[in-house]
Amino acid sequence: MIDRARQAAKRLSAALADGLLEVFxxxxxxxxxxxxxxxxxxxxxxxxxxxxxxxxxxxxxxxDWSAWPADAGSQRxxxxxxxxxxxxxxxxxxxxxxxxxLAEGQAAPSATGHYAxxxxxxxxxxxxxxxxxxxxxxxxxxxxxxxFEGHPLRKDFPRHxxxxxxxxxx
Amino acid sequence: xxxxxxxxxxQVVAGSLEEAAALVRDMKKPGALEKFVDWARMHSLWPxxxxxxxxxxxxxxxxxxxxxxxRFGAEFVRFSPRQCDLMIVxxxxxxxxxxxxxxxxxxxxxxxxxxxxxxxxxCGGMFNTYSVLQGIxxxxxxxxxVPGCPPxxxxxxxxxxxxxxQIGRESGVLSSQERQREFWVRGIDxxxxxxxSRILHGERK
Numbered sequence: 001m002i003d004r005a006r007q008a009a010k011r012l013s014a015a016l017a018d019g020l021l022e023v024f025x026x027x028x029x030x031x032x033x034x035x036x037x038x039x040x041x042x043x044x045x046x047x048x049x050x051x052x053x054x055x056x057x058x059x060x061x062x063x064d065w066s067a068w069p070a071d072a073g074s075q076r077x078x079x080x081x082x083x084x085x086x087x088x089x090x091x092x093x094x095x096x097x098x099x100x101x102l103a104e105g106q107a108a109p110s111a112t113g114h115y116a117x118x119x120x121x122x123x124x125x126x127x128x129x130x131x132x133x134x135x136x137x138x139x140x141x142x143x144x145x146x147x148f149e150g151h152p153l154r155k156d157f158p159r160h161x162x163x164x165x166x167x168x169x170x
Numbered sequence: 171x172x173x174x175x176x177x178x179x180x181q182v183v184a185g186s187l188e189e190a191a192a193l194v195r196d197m198k199k200p201g202a203l204e205k206f207v208d209w210a211r212m213h214s215l216w217p218x219x220x221x222x223x224x225x226x227x228x229x230x231x232x233x234x235x236x237x238x239x240x241r242f243g244a245e246f247v248r249f250s251p252r253q254c255d256l257m258i259v260x261x262x263x264x265x266x267x268x269x270x271x272x273x274x275x276x277x278x279x280x281x282x283x284x285x286x287x288x289x290x291x292x293c294g295g296m297f298n299t300y301s302v303l304q305g306i307x308x309x310x311x312x313x314x315x316v317p318g319c320p321p322x323x324x325x326x327x328x329x330x331x332x333x334x335x336q337i338g339r340e341s342g343v344l345s346s347q348e349r350q351r352e353f354w355v356r357g358i359d360x361x362x363x364x365x366x367s368r369i370l371h372g373e374r375k
Contacts, residue, residue, distance in 0.1 A: 143266075144266070144301070145265075145266055152300055152301070157300075158300075159298070159299055159300065160298075160299065160300055161300035164300070167265055167300075167303070167304075
């Protein structure tokens with residue numbers, strides 16, 4: 001399975017050229033770090049790949065690196081956020097990961113055109129991290145209610161919310 | 171059942187016909203009607219479960235055969251609030267769920283009582299965060315708090331027995347609005363503070 005992922009990454013590398021920054025392997029498997037502008041092309045290539053078609057976007061999530069300690073082992077990325085795409089090929093049982101680095105306030109390209117499952121995942125990322133997606137059909141909060149202030153999974157979010165007095169008090 | 175915290179296995183306290191007959195015989199005495207109403211209410215509690223988390227699993231244990239609450243006249247667990255008078259809030263209530271809890275409580279007919287089951291419903295439990303309601307008594311009045319994470323079914327049965335005793339003392343006159351006022355303004359025990367608030371914030375001067 002991981003050989004298939006490696007080969008798919010090679011084909012991806014050939015198709016993207018400069019858009020692909022690096023391919024590496026860690027505990028997750030094969031990870032391809034790409035430019036945000038190359039996302040749609042990368043999804044095109046991987047989804048419509050002949051040998052290993054990644055039909056499913058199993059998961060899409062984000063990481064806020066702002067509280068990452070300097071001595072934590074791996075190096076902290078230059079940009080604040082990472083977007084992670086977990087693609088799965090159901091027919092060949094192969095998994096591959098895509099990573100995009102995003103600066104604070106930078107909008108990400110939406111994957112909803114390629115995968116319907118990106119819709120709610122991106123709403124959750126918008127809700128929890130405040131990352132906006134361009135051309136998302138329905139970018140609203142999904143877990144917290146309308147009017148909730150702040151984005152809870154950002155590391156600088158206070159544990160009891162920005163306005164705890166807005167919640168029911170004793 | 172010897173290893174349980176509170177041995178409720180041998181207690182059967184659903185009202186007997188003899189009790190009813192005695193109450194009816196004394197009906198001409200002053201206050202007898204209220205006593206009769208109390209007796210009827212305490213032995214025919216209709217619980218509605220508000221199960222949102224793992225406490226609801228213990229609640230299922232409570233209504234099923236081992237610790238069977240039908241022994242206390244409360245076997246009809248109904249899922250319509252309009253048919254119930256005892257709400258058992260079992261589980262974590264998040265802030266987004268809070269309006270739903272309030273609405274269901276408001277839909278229940280008078281008179282009505284609430285048992286808060288487990289740490290989450292009591293005070294938010296271990297979820298001391300932006301998303302979780304820090305105790306359901308912030309939005310609805312609570313009659314009995316059952317500690318535990320989750321509490322054993324016997325503990326909730328004990329709370330129900332205590333609640334039945336309280337209903338037996340209410341003399342039929344207090345509507346839940348009156349009890350609510352008592353809860354918010356005077357405190358359950360008449361000292362101006364709810365027991366929980368005294369534990370959390372100390373004695374108010």
